[in-house]
Amino acid sequence: MFNLIETMLLSVHPDNPQPRLIQQIAEHLSNGGLIIYPTDTVYGLGCDIFQRKAIERIYQIKRIDPRKAHLSFICSSLSDMTLYARGISNPTFRVLKQHLPGPYTFILPASRLTPKILKSKKDTIGLRVPNHRIAQAIVKELGHPLLSTSVPGETIEECTDPELMQGKFGKQVEIIVDAGIGGIIPSTVVDLTRDEPAVIREGLGKFPLE
Numbered sequence: 001m002f003n004l005i006e007t008m009l010l011s012v013h014p015d016n017p018q019p020r021l022i023q024q025i026a027e028h029l030s031n032g033g034l035i036i037y038p039t040d041t042v043y044g045l046g047c048d049i050f051q052r053k054a055i056e057r058i059y060q061i062k063r064i065d066p067r068k069a070h071l072s073f074i075c076s077s078l079s080d081m082t083l084y085a086r087g088i089s090n091p092t093f094r095v096l097k098q099h100l101p102g103p104y105t106f107i108l109p110a111s112r113l114t115p116k117i118l119k120s121k122k123d124t125i126g127l128r129v130p131n132h133r134i135a136q137a138i139v140k141e142l143g144h145p146l147l148s149t150s151v152p153g154e155t156i157e158e159c160t161d162p163e164l165m166q167g168k169f170g171k172q173v174e175i176i177v178d179a180g181i182g183g184i185i186p187s188t189v190v191d192l193t194r195d196e197p198a199v200i201r202e203g204l205g206k207f208p209l210e
Helices: 019-030 052-062 078-082 090-099 133-142 156-160 162-168
Strands: 008-011 035-037 044-048 072-074 104-109 124-128 146-150 175-178 188-191 198-201
Touching: 008 019, 008 162, 019 035, 019 044, 019 133, 019 175, 035 133, 044 052, 052 146, 078 090, 090 104, 133 146, 156 162, 162 175
Parallel strands: 008 175, 035 175, 072 124, 104 188
Antiparallel strands: 035 044, 044 146, 072 146, 104 124, 188 198
């Protein structure tokens, strides 16, 4: 567990993320730290998928049962995403290619690369490729996906304003990546493990695209 004095607020340019800051964030994740960071939908709470203690800390912050957790992987590209899913058919790949990057989370069968602690009872995983340069830059620098969930909060402001999040999550999260006020609508969740795609949660992304 990290002994925090104060959560660091890092101002990162949303269109041209500073490489030095992205490297600092990725190194922090590799060392087992937690971050709050922007996506193309809402701010996310994230950690390295291979840092078990960090994953457990996210469970504690969200107050969720690991056996019932619905977390997703943030990937840098579609090719990166396919490493963590298995049995992707040509029709499924076409759906992914049409909608990504974008505000979607796709439920797919988990591959052997997915840590067991993160697999659901159905052996599936939620995968995302957000259309956001900061999120993509962090994952590319890290070298593998970021575990992610939405930032908890009782008001919209607590989930969208980095300065308010800094006050709320002090001594729980080490770095908050400030890219300005965030969105309030989550990703659209689509289950691709069925015979036909099924929308599990309607969000920012329209499915299917016309």
